[in-house]
Amino acid sequence: MLQSGLCRSTLLFTLTFVLAMFTATIDTLKASPAVSSVTEFKLDNGLQVIVVPDHRAPVVTHYVWYRVGSADETAGVSGVAHFLEHLMFKSTDKIASGAFSKIIAKLGGQDNAFTNYDVTGYYQRIAKDRLKTVMEMEADRMVNLRLTEREVATEREVILEERRSRTENNPSAILSEQMSAALYQNHPYRIPIIGWMHEMAKLSREDAMSFYKRFYAPNNAIVVVAGDVSVDEVRNLAQAAYGSLKPNPDIKERVRPQEPPHRAPRRVELKDPRAGNASVRRYYLTPSISTAAPGEAEALYLMMKIAANGSTSRLYQKLVSEEKIASSAGGWYSGSGLDSGSIGIYAVAAEGVDLGKLEAAMDGVLHELREKGVTEGELDRAKKAFIAEFVYESDSQSALARRYAEGALLGQTIEQVNDFPAAIARVTVADIARVAAKHLDIRNSVTGTLIPVPSEPEREAALKPEAGKL
Amino acid sequence: MRHVRRAGACGKAALFASLLVFTAFLLPASRAEAMNIQVVKSPGGITAWLVEEHSVPLIGMRFAFEGGSAQDPAGKDGVAHFLAGMLDEGAGDLDGKTFQERMEEIAMRMSFDDARDAFYGSLETLSENRDAAVALLALALSKPRFDADAVERVRGQLLAGLAYAARDPDRVATDQWNALAFSGHPYGRPTQGTQATIQKMTREDLREYWARTFAKDNLRVVVVGDIDAAALSGVLDTLFGQLPAKAQLTPVVPVQPAAAEKFKVIEMAVPQSVARFGLPAFPRSDKDFIPAFVVNTVLGGGVMSSRLWEEVREKRGLAYSVHTNIQPYDQTCVFSGGVATKNEEIANSLDLIRAEIKRIAAEGPTEKELRDAKDYLTGSFALRFDSNAKIANQLLWFWQEGLDPGYVDRRNAEIEAVTLTDAKRAAKRLFEGRDLIVTVVGRPKGLAANPQPRG
Numbered sequence: 021m022l023q024s025g026l027c028r029s030t031l032l033f034t035l036t037f038v039l040a041m042f043t044a045t046i047d048t049l050k051a052s053p054a055v056s057s058v059t060e061f062k063l064d065n066g067l068q069v070i071v072v073p074d075h076r077a078p079v080v081t082h083y084v085w086y087r088v089g090s091a092d093e094t095a096g097v098s099g100v101a102h103f104l105e106h107l108m109f110k111s112t113d114k115i116a117s118g119a120f121s122k123i124i125a126k127l128g129g130q131d132n133a134f135t136n137y138d139v140t141g142y143y144q145r146i147a148k149d150r151l152k153t154v155m156e157m158e159a160d161r162m163v164n165l166r167l168t169e170r171e172v173a174t175e176r177e178v179i180l181e182e183r184r185s186r187t188e189n190n191p192s193a194i195l196s197e198q199m200s201a202a203l204y205q206n207h208p209y210r211i212p213i214i215g216w217m218h219e220m221a222k223l224s225r226e227d228a229m230s231f232y233k234r235f236y237a238p239n240n241a242i243v244v245v246a247g248d249v250s251v252d253e254v255r256n257l258a259q260a261a262y263g264s265l266k267p268n269p270d271i272k273e274r275v276r277p278q279e280p281p282h283r284a285p286r287r288v289e290l291k292d293p294r295a296g297n298a299s300v301r302r303y304y305l306t307p308s309i310s311t312a313a314p315g316e317a318e319a320l321y322l323m324m325k326i327a328a329n330g331s332t333s334r335l336y337q338k339l340v341s342e343e344k345i346a347s348s349a350g351g352w353y354s355g356s357g358l359d360s361g362s363i364g365i366y367a368v369a370a371e372g373v374d375l376g377k378l379e380a381a382m383d384g385v386l387h388e389l390r391e392k393g394v395t396e397g398e399l400d401r402a403k404k405a406f407i408a409e410f411v412y413e414s415d416s417q418s419a420l421a422r423r424y425a426e427g428a429l430l431g432q433t434i435e436q437v438n439d440f441p442a443a444i445a446r447v448t449v450a451d452i453a454r455v456a457a458k459h460l461d462i463r464n465s466v467t468g469t470l471i472p473v474p475s476e477p478e479r480e481a482a483l484k485p486e487a488g489k490l
Numbered sequence: 491m492r493h494v495r496r497a498g499a500c501g502k503a504a505l506f507a508s509l510l511v512f513t514a515f516l517l518p519a520s521r522a523e524a525m526n527i528q529v530v531k532s533p534g535g536i537t538a539w540l541v542e543e544h545s546v547p548l549i550g551m552r553f554a555f556e557g558g559s560a561q562d563p564a565g566k567d568g569v570a571h572f573l574a575g576m577l578d579e580g581a582g583d584l585d586g587k588t589f590q591e592r593m594e595e596i597a598m599r600m601s602f603d604d605a606r607d608a609f610y611g612s613l614e615t616l617s618e619n620r621d622a623a624v625a626l627l628a629l630a631l632s633k634p635r636f637d638a639d640a641v642e643r644v645r646g647q648l649l650a651g652l653a654y655a656a657r658d659p660d661r662v663a664t665d666q667w668n669a670l671a672f673s674g675h676p677y678g679r680p681t682q683g684t685q686a687t688i689q690k691m692t693r694e695d696l697r698e699y700w701a702r703t704f705a706k707d708n709l710r711v712v713v714v715g716d717i718d719a720a721a722l723s724g725v726l727d728t729l730f731g732q733l734p735a736k737a738q739l740t741p742v743v744p745v746q747p748a749a750a751e752k753f754k755v756i757e758m759a760v761p762q763s764v765a766r767f768g769l770p771a772f773p774r775s776d777k778d779f780i781p782a783f784v785v786n787t788v789l790g791g792g793v794m795s796s797r798l799w800e801e802v803r804e805k806r807g808l809a810y811s812v813h814t815n816i817q818p819y820d821q822t823c824v825f826s827g828g829v830a831t832k833n834e835e836i837a838n839s840l841d842l843i844r845a846e847i848k849r850i851a852a853e854g855p856t857e858k859e860l861r862d863a864k865d866y867l868t869g870s871f872a873l874r875f876d877s878n879a880k881i882a883n884q885l886l887w888f889w890q891e892g893l894d895p896g897y898v899d900r901r902n903a904e905i906e907a908v909t910l911t912d913a914k915r916a917a918k919r920l921f922e923g924r925d926l927i928v929t930v931v932g933r934p935k936g937l938a939a940n941p942q943p944r945g
Contacts (some may be wrong), residue, residue: 042865060926074876076543076545076877077872077875077876078872079873079876080871107498109794118800118804120761121794121795122794122795125792125794125862125865125866125867125870126795126865126866126873127796127865128865128866128868128869128870128871128873129869129870130870131794145873146531146873147869147872149606173807174804174805174807175807175808176807177580177806177808178807178809178810180831181762181807181809181831181832182812184761184810184830184832185811185830186761188760188761188762188829189659189761189762189764190658190762191657192654215611225695245938247876269658271711272595272739292757293657293759294658294759295758296650296653296654296655296656296657297649297653297654297775311828330590331586331587331590332590332591332594333683337587340643340646341586341587341639341643343640344643344646347646347647347649348646348647348650349651353594370646370650371646371649401591401594401595404594404595404597405594405597407597408597408599408616409615411597412599413546413615413876415548415550415877415879416877416879417548417876417877428597429716452557472653
C-alpha cells in the first residue's frame, strides 16, 4: 500500500503516531518510509514544486501560490494584491477575456483563488489527465496577463461589492478590522486584506500591472500538486509547462516593517444596531510558527486549545457552564503568519450580563493560566485532540495540498511539516507555563467590544410620545 | 477569494445538508465504478450502505432520520435544531462535560445537524477506538439526559445566535423568502426557531421530538472506511438496535412555493441589499428534472461560467456573488438564487436576472452552452468522490433522494442524454410566464418602479 502514495501514507504515518501516543512510544515512527513520499524539487528558474501523491481517486489538486500578499503592498494601494487576484481571470494572448474559468469548467474542473496577508493562491481541482492543460494555463497567466481599462473598471466594482458583502454589511467583521488596525502599530498586517474602501475605489490598471510585474514570477511561486500522480510525471509536466519562464531577478527577500515593543493595551468599542448580543474579544500579538523559538508555537496551539477551544475548554466551562454569564466563548492561536502570530479570545454575553463583568471573568481565566499553567491531564487530552484533528483533516486532498504549501511559504521543509504532530507531542506543561507568562501580556493586546444600540427607526420610535398620552 | 458560494434561497438549515444539495449531481463515475457499494442488513433489521476502505484505519459514518425540522410541532419551531445541540451534552451516566472529555480521550468526532427533511448524525473514529466510539454514540442516541443546566446553556447559545441572525441580511432574506413562499406550511417556518419558541422550549419538548423521530424505519446509514460487513452488522445493532421500530412522523403535505405578494422588502440599515429569489421546480420524478438541472447550470448554477455571472458580474460589476440552484425537498422542489448589490443598483441586478430568466425561457440554452454544461457536470463527477467524508455524504444524499446504489453508475449517462429539445422544454416549463418570488433586505433604491406585479 505504500506505493499508493503520500496522502495515504502520511495519513498512515500520523495515525500510527496517534495510536502510539495512546499506547506506547513514537520514536520509531520518524523512520517511517511514508514521510519520504512527499517530494519537493526546484526548477532551474527557481519555481518550487511539491508533489503529494494520493491515489484514492483519479483527480488532482493543482495549486500555484505566489509569495506575495496584501502585506507586500506599498502604502496607498491597499487591496491591490486581492484586486490582481480577481484580474488574473481576465485575458492573455491565448485566453480570451473571462474565459479562464469557463475553460476549466468545460474540462470538468473547478477553480478559484484567494488572497491572504502573505500569499496569493490559485487552484484547480480536475481529472488527472488535465493536469498538463491547467499547468500550461497557469504558466501562461503567470507572465502574459493582459488588462483593459474597461475590465479593470468593472472588476473594481466587483471588489467593492465584495467588501460590502464581507465587511460593510457585518458589524462583527468591522470590529475585527478595527482591532487588527489597533493590534499592529507598524506592520502592514494592520491593513485589511481586501483594502480600505477609499483606496480600493482608486485602484488602477497600472497599480495592478506593476504589482503583477513585480511579484508574479516562477522564482516567487510554489506549485503543489496533490493527487493521482507520480513525482516523475509532475516533474516532467512542470518542466514542460513552467520550465521556460524567465525568473525575475528583482525578487527580493520579503522585508516588511516590523512591530516596535508595545507599551500600552488598546481598546476599541463598536456600537451598532446590528450587533446582536453584546460581546467582548481580545487579540494578543504573539510569534508565529516562522518567528517563534522552537516549540513555542506548538505550546501556544496547545495552550489555546486547553484555554478556549470547544466546550471542554477552561473558558467555556467557567463563563458558560459555571458562571452562566456568557452564551458562548472561545479562542484560538493563529500561527501561520510570516511575520507574526496572534491569539484571539471572545465571549458573547448572556442576556442582561454586563460586559465589564464578562471581561473580568475572561481575564480571570487568563490570569489563572498565567499563574498556574495547565495540568498533565489537560495537556494529554489536548494533544490527542489536536493530533486527531490533523489526522481527520488528512482525508481531504485540498487540505493536504494546503498543508505543504503553507509549510513551504513559511520556509519549512517537508520534514518539518511532517514532524508537526511529533512536535506537538513534545510540548510539556513547563513549556505552556512559559509561553503563557510571556505572551499573555496585556500590553501586547487590543480589546474590542461590540455593543448593540437601537436602530434609527427604533430610536425614532423611542423618542415619539406614545399616542393618547398627549 | 474570487467567489464564495452561498447557500441558496431556501438552503437546508445546515452546512452539512447544503453540501449534500450542491453536490448531489456531481458524482464521479470513475471512482464510483471502481467503488463497491455493499448493502448491509443487520440481524436487528438495520440497513446500511457500506464502502470498505482499509488502507487507512479510520471509519466514517453518516446517518439520517427522516423528519427534520418539518417535524417541529406547531409553536415548537426550532426543536429539532435545539436537539442537535443537545445530543453531546450528556447521556446515560455521563454528564455533558464527562461525555465530551471521553470523546476527546478517544479522539472521536460526533456531530448532529438538523435540516428541513432529516436529522443528520455523523461519526468519525480511529479503527482502534471503534468500540468505545460506537458505545458513546449509542448512548447519545438512546439515553440522552437533557440535563436542566445543559438545556439552559444551549438555549442561551441559540438565543444569541438568533439575535445575531436577526440582523444578518443573508439570513433574514432567506428566512423571509421561505416564510413568504411556504406560508402556512412547515417549510415556511424558521428551522432555528424564534426567540419566543426557543425561550419556551422544555426538556419534555426535546424528549418528545427525539422519541417520536429517532426510529428504525426512518433511518438511513452510510459507512465508509476500515470495517467489513460482518463487523458493521454488529455495530449497527449496537447503535440503533434500541430504537423503536417505527417513527411517529406527522405527514407533511406536498407544496409548491407560492405567494400572493411576490415581492417583499425588509428594511435594514446596510449599504448593500441582499436579495433572494425563487420559483417552483420539478420533483425528481418529473422527466424534466435532469434537463432542468442542466438548464440551471447554464443560467446560474455553473457559477463562474453561467449567464448570470457573465451579465451581472463580468460585464457590469454589479455583484460579487450571483448564483442559482435547484433543490429538491421531500415535498417540494425549488429553483432559487441570490444576489447582493449596493442599494443604489440592486434594482438593476434584479432586472438583469429577470431578463435572463425570460430569455432562457423563450430560447433555451444554445447547443454550445448545453454541451459545455454537460461536459462540466459529467467531467467534474470525480471531484465529488475523492475523500471518505465526501463519499459518505454523497451516498446518503442519493439514498435520501430515493435512488439506489446503481444510480452512481447511471448518473453521467442521464446527464449526457439531455437533448437541446429537452433543455428548451424544461426551461420553458420552469420559467415561462412565472413571476419570481423575491425578498430584499437593505435599503434598496428604485424598486418601487419595478415591473414585478404586486399582489
